[in-house]
Amino acid sequence: MFVWEEKYSVGIQSIDNQHKELFRHLNNLLEAMKQGQANAIITQIISDVERYAVIHFQKEEFFLQRFNFQGSAEHIKEHQDFREKVSSFKAELKTGEVTLTIELLYYLKDWIDHHILEIDKLYSECFRQNGLK
Numbered sequence: 001m002f003v004w005e006e007k008y009s010v011g012i013q014s015i016d017n018q019h020k021e022l023f024r025h026l027n028n029l030l031e032a033m034k035q036g037q038a039n040a041i042i043t044q045i046i047s048d049v050e051r052y053a054v055i056h057f058q059k060e061e062f063f064l065q066r067f068n069f070q071g072s073a074e075h076i077k078e079h080q081d082f083r084e085k086v087s088s089f090k091a092e093l094k095t096g097e098v099t100l101t102i103e104l105l106y107y108l109k110d111w112i113d114h115h116i117l118e119i120d121k122l123y124s125e126c127f128r129q130n131g132l133k
């Protein structure tokens with residue numbers, strides 16, 4: 001079970017809420033894997049994670065650009081890498097390898113940990129100064 005903790009807070013409630021939702025999607029994936037769900041269901045859940053992540057990235061990217069945040073390009077590049085990685089995993093998953101799903105799950109968790117704790121936190125001050133709460 002992946003748990004959102006205060007250390008993940010970027011100090012902006014609407015963004016923290018989206019991050020919490022991402023954790024919920026990851027837990028759905030973890031549960032489905034534990035229960036040995038069929039690949040079709042797993043693939044569906046991965047698509048849900050992907051869809052939600054994209055909605056979330058769009059929100060961040062909108063503000064990064066609107067507030068002319070200095071590190072925008074690097075930040076957006078990380079989002080792009082994530083999108084590409086997940087879509088290539090999905091394509092490979094069609095071969096039916098279970099280990100691939102575990103690999104993906106840990107990739108997602110590591111990526112989210114790194115991204116929130118090290119990259120998202122960089123915009124906290126800028127976003128707050130521009131009035132986001």
Ligand SMILES: [Fe+2]
Nearest residue numbers: 060115119120
């Ligand atoms: Fe981000």
